[in-house]
Amino acid sequence: MPEGPSIVILKEEAAAFAGRTVLRVRGNSREPIQRMAGCRVLALRSWGKHFLVEFEGFSLRIHLLLFGSYRIDERRATEPRVGLDFGDGGELNFYACSVKFVEGPLDAAYDWSADVMNDAWDPAQARRKLRMQPLALAADALLDQNVFAGVGNIIKNEVLHRIRVHPESRIGGLPPRKLGELVEQAREYSFDFLRWKRAYVLRQHFQVHTRTVCPRDGQRLGYRKHLGLARRRAFFCEQCQRLYPFG
């Protein structure tokens, strides 16, 4: 489920726990999760696909990966990987996810300007990073969390279609203006994703992801099961998405 915008939604749903104290910790994580018992939540934050529960001196980092799920003020039938009990029925439970602790202040650990959903997002910085990997495929570059934290496979496919760039184009082959569009739309589409997901209309707005026909020109879409170094699914229109080689 979780690309960056979905984690923003999680953060908002959990926002009411800020300022509250963890009364009890549950879960089958092998991390030392009991350290959170008795700690007060300073803030709920996110970086890309990371969901962060900030405490004094350390933070809980949840990554839902592909199968992860969560429940707020309810429980699934199975034991959570980690569950925080705040009392009065207030609970934050995570299942089938990666659990890690981040030591020290979050501002020291994370570069917020790399998160496409963050106010501190810095497109010029992203362009600089991209220029350093001219041989990377456009599809791989969009999935690079160091450049576009929060972008996942759906956003990748939709952005490339929006800007009419074939997923196997090389970053170094993109005209500067196209590179600018790629960076701009990585953020722009992510916010559209957020808006549509909140309204439960995300899927119906997919132009190419899991589709078979291009809505722009009616052309049968291309599909590759394992494209690029990331080996992720690619849906694209050979007709309207141009291939920019490099060299």
Added chain:
DNA sequence: TAACATGTTACGGT
């Protein structure tokens, strides 16, 4: 309904 995927890490083999 069974198969597969919106993701990442850890292995083992080469």
Added chain:
DNA sequence: AACCGTAACATGTT
């Protein structure tokens, strides 16, 4: 040693 492919996770969607 660096690289590559695959398993693992065990849920939600089609």
